Amino acid sequence: MTTRRFWVYIEQEQGQVHPVSWELLGVARRLATEVAEEAAAAGDVISVEGLLLGHDVRSIAEEALQYGADRVYLMDDPVLHSYRNCPYYMSIASLAKKYEPEVFLVGATTLGRDLAGAIATALRTGLTADCTKLEMGEVKGASQKLLLATRPAFGGNIMATIVCRKHRPQMSSVRPRVFPAPSRDPNRQGEIVEEEVEVTEEGARACILEFIHAKEDAVDIEYSDVIVAGGRGLNGPDGFKLLKALADEMGGVVGATRPCVDAGWISYAHQVGQTGKTVRPKVYVAAGISGALQHKVGMQNADFIIAVNSDANAPIFEVADVGIVGDLFEVIPAMIEDIKARKEARA
Amino acid sequence: MFHALVAIKQVPDTTNIRIDPDTGNLVREGVPAIMNPYDAHALAAAVEWKRKLNGRVTVISMGPPSFTTTLREAIELGADRAILLSDRKFAGADTLATSYVLAEVIRAVHSDDPVDLIFFGKQAIDGDTAQVGPGVAVRLDFPIVTYAVNVRAIDLNEATIVVERKTERWTEVVETPLPALVTCEKEIAAIPFAPLPDLIKSLRYDPEIWTLAGPVEFAADEIGVRGSPTIVYQMGTPPLPEAGEKINTREAGVSATLDLVFKKAEDAGVLDAMLGGAQ
Ligand SMILES: Cc1cc2nc3c(=O)[nH]c(=O)nc-3n(C[C@H](O)[C@H](O)[C@H](O)COP(=O)(O)OP(=O)(O)OC[C@H]3O[C@@H](n4cnc5c(N)ncnc54)[C@H](O)[C@@H]3O)c2cc1C
Ligand SMILES: Nc1ncnc2c1ncn2[C@@H]1O[C@H](COP(=O)(O)O)[C@@H](O)[C@H]1O
Numbered sequence: 001m002t003t004r005r006f007w008v009y010i011e012q013e014q015g016q017v018h019p020v021s022w023e024l025l026g027v028a029r030r031l032a033t034e035v036a037e038e039a040a041a042a043g044d045v046i047s048v049e050g051l052l053l054g055h056d057v058r059s060i061a062e063e064a065l066q067y068g069a070d071r072v073y074l075m076d077d078p079v080l081h082s083y084r085n086c087p088y089y090m091s092i093a094s095l096a097k098k099y100e101p102e103v104f105l106v107g108a109t110t111l112g113r114d115l116a117g118a119i120a121t122a123l124r125t126g127l128t129a130d131c132t133k134l135e136m137g138e139v140k141g142a143s144q145k146l147l148l149a150t151r152p153a154f155g156g157n158i159m160a161t162i163v164c165r166k167h168r169p170q171m172s173s174v175r176p177r178v179f180p181a182p183s184r185d186p187n188r189q190g191e192i193v194e195e196e197v198e199v200t201e202e203g204a205r206a207c208i209l210e211f212i213h214a215k216e217d218a219v220d221i222e223y224s225d226v227i228v229a230g231g232r233g234l235n236g237p238d239g240f241k242l243l244k245a246l247a248d249e250m251g252g253v254v255g256a257t258r259p260c261v262d263a264g265w266i267s268y269a270h271q272v273g274q275t276g277k278t279v280r281p282k283v284y285v286a287a288g289i290s291g292a293l294q295h296k297v298g299m300q301n302a303d304f305i306i307a308v309n310s311d312a313n314a315p316i317f318e319v320a321d322v323g324i325v326g327d328l329f330e331v332i333p334a335m336i337e338d339i340k341a342r343k344e345a346r347a
Numbered sequence: 348m349f350h351a352l353v354a355i356k357q358v359p360d361t362t363n364i365r366i367d368p369d370t371g372n373l374v375r376e377g378v379p380a381i382m383n384p385y386d387a388h389a390l391a392a393a394v395e396w397k398r399k400l401n402g403r404v405t406v407i408s409m410g411p412p413s414f415t416t417t418l419r420e421a422i423e424l425g426a427d428r429a430i431l432l433s434d435r436k437f438a439g440a441d442t443l444a445t446s447y448v449l450a451e452v453i454r455a456v457h458s459d460d461p462v463d464l465i466f467f468g469k470q471a472i473d474g475d476t477a478q479v480g481p482g483v484a485v486r487l488d489f490p491i492v493t494y495a496v497n498v499r500a501i502d503l504n505e506a507t508i509v510v511e512r513k514t515e516r517w518t519e520v521v522e523t524p525l526p527a528l529v530t531c532e533k534e535i536a537a538i539p540f541a542p543l544p545d546l547i548k549s550l551r552y553d554p555e556i557w558t559l560a561g562p563v564e565f566a567a568d569e570i571g572v573r574g575s576p577t578i579v580y581q582m583g584t585p586p587l588p589e590a591g592e593k594i595n596t597r598e599a600g601v602s603a604t605l606d607l608v609f610k611k612a613e614d615a616g617v618l619d620a621m622l623g624g625a626q
Contacts, residue, residue, distance in 0.1 A: 119479030126576035326596030
């Protein structure tokens with residue numbers, strides 16, 4: 001009997017968990033289910049496990065159990081207080097050698113990318129970046145199902161499915177919001193395993209002298225429920241003022257395509273797409289956006305997409321739930337008024 | 348004397364990529380090859396510090412012989428020495444095999460002529476993996492600072508650097524011992540105009556070509572396809588989602604159009620979100 005372990009890195013900084021951690025626990029649970037039958041037949045046990053490093057973070061381990069982990073390995077030590085590459089990757093690599101996970105998922109955040117590449121190299125295994133689809137599937141010549149990790153290649157025009165046949169763990173990074181977060185079950189129980197931290201302060205080889213918090217532009221489009229996004233059809237920076245008015249009315253934020261960001265109409269923090277943010281709002285309004293692949297990959301998982309475009313053949317209509325063929329300078333102001341009226345009628 | 352090393356990749360200029368409208372495939376012919384933009388900025392930072400500290404800059408790259416044009420460009424931008432790792436057996440490398448080859452080359456350069464600081468781009472725009480830098484740092488057992496936006500100070504006597512790195516949450520100011528590896532954002536340095544002497548030098552410069560035959564020895568099972576744990580198993584085009592209803596404002600009128608939008612929103616259960624959240 002062996003234990004097939006599906007690992008998720010639980011990302012936290014200064015006690016703040018990155019929600020991608022929960023999204024990945026949801027994925028890991030699904031992957032585990034996909035091998036359930038195979039495991040049962042072989043008498044193997046399946047375990048979805050979180051990995052949590054930090055200082056004074058035990059409460060987060062409990063939260064991870066509620067989001068679906070069967071077990072959380074906790075490394076809690078002052079040396080892990082703030083994220084630093086060396087102590088983190090070394091600690092995780094030694095845990096991975098001890099428990100030999102089959103699959104290991106890490107969020108493709110700045111922290112996750114810094115970490116994942118180092119761990120994969122330390123373990124001499126394969127790592128597939130920015131996966132948009134993950135499943136356990138049969139591969140010719142393999143005795144067990146393998147992780148099929150699909151990611152966009154060539155600017156999103158082709159989807160490549162990558163497998164890691166022999167080396168373990170099979171590692172993937174996934175951007176925030178590509179997968180939905182599972183719901184939290186406050187009654188769910190599991191095991192928290194405290195692990196020894198061997199790295200010392202000398203071994204950390206980096207000292208963070210200062211944290212500088214940016215004042216400007218703290219827009220968080222990734223986790224907004226409503227995004228009103230604009231493209232080149234806005235004709236200039238003023239167009240974004242119009243969208244901002246709609247976004248304010250809807251309680252949302254403004255998004256943008258890359259050409260608008262490149263032209264300086266709006267800052268990079270607003271960019272949606274392959275080289276910007278992946279979003280998953282309840283409502284996405286796309287105004288004056290043609291719907292290039294590189295943009296669509298960042299927004300097509302929205303629950304409800306409204307597209308406004310004067311060109312009836314614009315590819316954005318392929319992903320829209322409702323497509324408005326028309327002039328955005330006519331439609332958006334009308335929509336603002338309409339929403340105001342509907343809100344008043346409700347009150 | 349300060350010795351910086353920069354790892355540079357040549358990439359297709361993805362901002363100019365064209366898609367065949369019939370097949371939906373990438374048209375590779377005629378796509379210009381450029382120096383990976385992040386690597387160009389990393390090189391600019393290395394050259395700035397070389398001028399400040401009176402040092403030198405070595406650039407390395409792994410790829411086909413056509414990469415020499417990019418290495419010449421690096422000389423033009425102020426590098427002093429360029430090495431190209433080129434051998435058919437290196438082809439098909441994933442990030443693990445790539446980090447092996449680059450680390451072995453850096454080790455060889457370092458043992459002849461110690462390197463203080465290694466610059467990488469934050470990622471290559473053709474793969475966007477951002478894995479090779481951390482991989483090389485682990486193999487060399489050098490500390491790494493990723494997403495660097497500014498090298499504030501280099502102290503060769505104390506053998507330390509102070510670097511600002513930008514994460515999603517904040518900017519960190521990090522001190523780390525040398526030798527170290529940094530991966531760079533574009534803000535790290537502006538790309539300068541090449542001074543005339545460097546321009547002339549680059550025209551006559553031939554990068555050193557290193558192969559499997561030497562001067563560095565490589566383990567056959569760590570390079571190319573054999574050294575790559577990941578393989579591309581399948582390729583496909585992204586699935587098309589189902590399109591929703593389309594309505595033309597000129598035919599239906601704006602107000603009827605919006606009525607349809609709100610009805611659909613209600614059906615989809617997002618009406619509250621449309622109206623500024625649950626009231
Ligand atoms: C490697 C790579 C990465 C990329 N990454 C991204 C990314 O992350 N995000 C991104 O967005 N793009 C990205 N791109 C760029 C992408 O390919 C497209 O060029 C871009 O998304 C197009 O932006 P757009 O829709 O604003 O402009 P356009 O394609 O020019 O579309 C403008 C649209 O506005 C419509 N329009 C004009 N006037 C009006 C009006 N008055 N009312 C209504 N509609 C109007 C037009 O019909 C047209 O459809 C990337 C490209 C590459 C090669
Ligand atoms: N073949 C290569 N030759 C030289 N440097 C490379 C090569 N591949 C990647 N790099 C370096 O590694 C960085 C990150 O690349 P990647 O991990 O592919 O996104 C690049 O910006 C380069 O500095």
